[in-house]
Amino acid sequence: MTKKVMILPGDGIGSEIVEQAMAVLEVAAEKYKLALSLQQGLIGGASLDAHGEPLTDDTLRAAGDCDAVLLGAVGGPQWDTLEREIRPEKGLLKIRSGLGLYANLRPAILYPQLAEASSLKPEVVAGLDILIVRELTGGIYFGEPRGIRTLENGERQGFNTYVYSESEIERIARSAFEAAQKRNGKLCSVDKANVLEVTVLWREVLDRLAPEYPDVELTHMYVDNAAMQLVRAPKQFDVIVTGNMFGDILSDAAAMLTGSIGMLPSASLNENGFGLYEPCHGSAPDIAGQGIANPLATILSAAMMLRYSLNMGEAADAIEAAVSKVLEQGLRTADIYTDGCRKVSTKEMGAAVVAAL
Amino acid sequence: MTKKVMILPGDGIGSEIVEQAMAVLEVAAEKYKLALSLQQGLIGGASLDAHGEPLTDDTLRAAGDCDAVLLGAVGGPQWDTLEREIRPEKGLLKIRSGLGLYANLRPAILYPQLAEASSLKPEVVAGLDILIVRELTGGIYFGEPRGIRTLENGERQGFNTYVYSESEIERIARSAFEAAQKRNGKLCSVDKANVLEVTVLWREVLDRLAPEYPDVELTHMYVDNAAMQLVRAPKQFDVIVTGNMFGDILSDAAAMLTGSIGMLPSASLNENGFGLYEPCHGSAPDIAGQGIANPLATILSAAMMLRYSLNMGEAADAIEAAVSKVLEQGLRTADIYTDGCRKVSTKEMGAAVVAAL
Ligand SMILES: CC(C)[C@H](C(=O)O)[C@@H](O)C(=O)O
Numbered sequence: 001m002t003k004k005v006m007i008l009p010g011d012g013i014g015s016e017i018v019e020q021a022m023a024v025l026e027v028a029a030e031k032y033k034l035a036l037s038l039q040q041g042l043i044g045g046a047s048l049d050a051h052g053e054p055l056t057d058d059t060l061r062a063a064g065d066c067d068a069v070l071l072g073a074v075g076g077p078q079w080d081t082l083e084r085e086i087r088p089e090k091g092l093l094k095i096r097s098g099l100g101l102y103a104n105l106r107p108a109i110l111y112p113q114l115a116e117a118s119s120l121k122p123e124v125v126a127g128l129d130i131l132i133v134r135e136l137t138g139g140i141y142f143g144e145p146r147g148i149r150t151l152e153n154g155e156r157q158g159f160n161t162y163v164y165s166e167s168e169i170e171r172i173a174r175s176a177f178e179a180a181q182k183r184n185g186k187l188c189s190v191d192k193a194n195v196l197e198v199t200v201l202w203r204e205v206l207d208r209l210a211p212e213y214p215d216v217e218l219t220h221m222y223v224d225n226a227a228m229q230l231v232r233a234p235k236q237f238d239v240i241v242t243g244n245m246f247g248d249i250l251s252d253a254a255a256m257l258t259g260s261i262g263m264l265p266s267a268s269l270n271e272n273g274f275g276l277y278e279p280c281h282g283s284a285p286d287i288a289g290q291g292i293a294n295p296l297a298t299i300l301s302a303a304m305m306l307r308y309s310l311n312m313g314e315a316a317d318a319i320e321a322a323v324s325k326v327l328e329q330g331l332r333t334a335d336i337y338t339d340g341c342r343k344v345s346t347k348e349m350g351a352a353v354v355a356a357l
Numbered sequence: 358m359t360k361k362v363m364i365l366p367g368d369g370i371g372s373e374i375v376e377q378a379m380a381v382l383e384v385a386a387e388k389y390k391l392a393l394s395l396q397q398g399l400i401g402g403a404s405l406d407a408h409g410e411p412l413t414d415d416t417l418r419a420a421g422d423c424d425a426v427l428l429g430a431v432g433g434p435q436w437d438t439l440e441r442e443i444r445p446e447k448g449l450l451k452i453r454s455g456l457g458l459y460a461n462l463r464p465a466i467l468y469p470q471l472a473e474a475s476s477l478k479p480e481v482v483a484g485l486d487i488l489i490v491r492e493l494t495g496g497i498y499f500g501e502p503r504g505i506r507t508l509e510n511g512e513r514q515g516f517n518t519y520v521y522s523e524s525e526i527e528r529i530a531r532s533a534f535e536a537a538q539k540r541n542g543k544l545c546s547v548d549k550a551n552v553l554e555v556t557v558l559w560r561e562v563l564d565r566l567a568p569e570y571p572d573v574e575l576t577h578m579y580v581d582n583a584a585m586q587l588v589r590a591p592k593q594f595d596v597i598v599t600g601n602m603f604g605d606i607l608s609d610a611a612a613m614l615t616g617s618i619g620m621l622p623s624a625s626l627n628e629n630g631f632g633l634y635e636p637c638h639g640s641a642p643d644i645a646g647q648g649i650a651n652p653l654a655t656i657l658s659a660a661m662m663l664r665y666s667l668n669m670g671e672a673a674d675a676i677e678a679a680v681s682k683v684l685e686q687g688l689r690t691a692d693i694y695t696d697g698c699r700k701v702s703t704k705e706m707g708a709a710v711v712a713a714l
């Protein structure tokens with residue numbers, strides 16, 4: 001049966017990196033006899049320019065009709081002055097929420113070949129392999145009421161609502177417990193239960209579910225301490241689960257611990273394993289069009305897609321092995337370049353992965 | 358005129374570290390002919406045990422009648438099972454809010470003598486000196502409505518409100534602009550204006566005030582990026598200003614960059630320069646009573662108090678110089694100990710600072 005994939009290149013370096021991931025996908029499909037049909041759509045600034053909105057309902061529907069979505073990146077300075085409601089980022093929020101992609105998996109892995117790229121001491125990060133499970137369709141990102149109002153005294157007040165229901169917490173918690181079962185059996189839930197009631201409920205739900213996963217050791221940590229511990233001793237973590245806002249902050253910090261955010265893929269899944277896959281990094285408008293962006297995070301996102309949404313684990317393994325091999329060969333895009341390696345372009349890097357496949 | 362200081366040792370290592378800071382204050386007062394009168398009160402678990410609440414109105418009033426407050430730390434596992442309303446942390450929130458201490462100044466400074474303690478590479482953190490200005494009496498910490506309610510379908514929902522008015526933003530922004538003027542003239546305001554309306558207003562107010570401080574260069578950064586940049590290249594920052602929640606997270610991350618959180622003081626000020634001074638670290642119940650805690654953050658907090666609230670800059674300078682001197686001499690408490698130094702107790706460290714004075 002043919003699997004349909006919606007490709008949304010987005011903005012900035014998006015189209016360059018996605019092009020390489022598509023090439024890799026096509027070769028993998030041929031080699032492993034996978035019937036893949038790739039179609040393309042617009043999101044972010046690209047959609048704004050064409051349709052006046054960052055994601056059309058048509059594209060959302062078409063994406064939902066596919067088996068998975070591969071996304072590049074969205075945003076750029078030319079759209080920064082627009083009203084918030086029609087900014088490129090809204091397209092991202094709309095597809096996450098519209099397709100119910102509540103489970104965002106963000107691995108932070110340090111490739112041994114790239115150990116030097118980290119700003120942390122080698123002994124602190126060598127072998128780092130943590131997974132951040134971030135709730136992606138609730139919390140303060142989507143909570144109502146929200147807005148800016150004028151008070152009686154004439155001054156304005158901005159407000160947002162941080163809100164989670166038990167069922168929302170339960171489903172992301174189950175994703176995290178299950179992820180921990182497949183890894184090293186350690187789950188750290190991050191909250192601010194000493195101050196915020198919404199996270200008191202969060203903690204309660206986690207504790208209630210824990211007995212159902214006796215093979216997982218559940219701990220709790222306040223978000224301020226988690227930010228510290230990620231800097232101090234990140235290897236103490238296996239899986240971290242947290243809400244949308246804290247997850248945004250901690251997953252970026254964790255990604256940066258590796259020093260090579262250009263290498264990190266991510267998956268955003270719904271209840272049925274349908275998923276959107278995208279690199280952790282952004283659209284990097286400063287280097288867009290120069291052909292020097294690192295396509296590996298997008299290629300690794302494509303591998304995650306094959307594994308989690310398309311049930312093609314073998315092809316996923318092969319792509320990941322091919323990526324390791326090109327790193328082994330000393331090929332590096334500019335963002336991960338160090339002395340003694342060979343600096344390559346986006347295209348050369350993509351071609352090298354294809355060749356290694 | 359005699360200046361009155363309220364000393365609130367709190368819990369855990371609080372009394373041990375505060376004892377040393379008091380000894381240093383007394384010697385400084387004698388040497389610089391300062392009329393200081395120190396009185397003590399209870400906060401946190403200590404107050405809970407004595408009065409059933411983490412801060413009594415009497416103590417709050419007495420603290421407000423002084424010229425400044427020096428605090429140790431609050432909290433410990435024996436109170437963790439209590440209801441949130443009467444947990445030790447509530448004492449801290451009550452004194453911050455009750456005395457209007459909206460401007461929390463948290464320096465993250467790497468002492469050259471302690472460069473090795475950082476988990477980051479020396480070249481990334483050498484000479485690090487940043488100041489985080491955190492709004493402390495508003496935002497989601499105090500926003501209403503808040504709580505846990507039961508929905509019509511029977512499931513519970515937790516909620517908190519992230520709220521700031523223009524005047525709240527303006528006063529913390531002014532503190533930050535003024536701090537930047539006294540430092541290197543760079544102010545980075547951290548928000549999540551691409552998602553949260555409350556921080557759209559935050560950004561607007563900062564931009565509106567900027568022309569009044571032409572000697573300060575104002576930039577804006579999203580909180581997820583700020584967390585990354587703190588890990589990647591923290592020396593790009595001079596002063597960071599942000600709301601209560603983001604400030605909680607980023608100031609702890611920044612403190613940990615130094616690897617020696619036992620060295621970092623903080624000040625929380627109101628409109629009139631009245632302030633509460635406390636170390637950045639917590640009550641460390643695991644080492645309480647062993648006489649090994651590092652008293653230097655509290656001693657440096659006392660120095661900040663002399664400078665900012667008691668107008669005794671000369672004595673403050675002398676205390677800070679004395680702290681540098683004992684580090685120079687190779688004295689280290691356990692938390693900052695490295696090979697080749699001399700490991701000392703809390704008391705020995707305090708005595709060494711007194712001697713250096
Ligand atoms: C672009 C922005 C809305 C988005 C978020 O905050 O979720 C991004 O930072 C991310 O983490 O994917």
Ligand SMILES: CC(C)[C@H](C(=O)O)[C@@H](O)C(=O)O
Pocket residue numbers: 194195224446449605
């Ligand atoms: C103890 C807690 C309530 C407090 C806070 O979150 O403000 C602490 O983490 C701090 O940063 O001073």
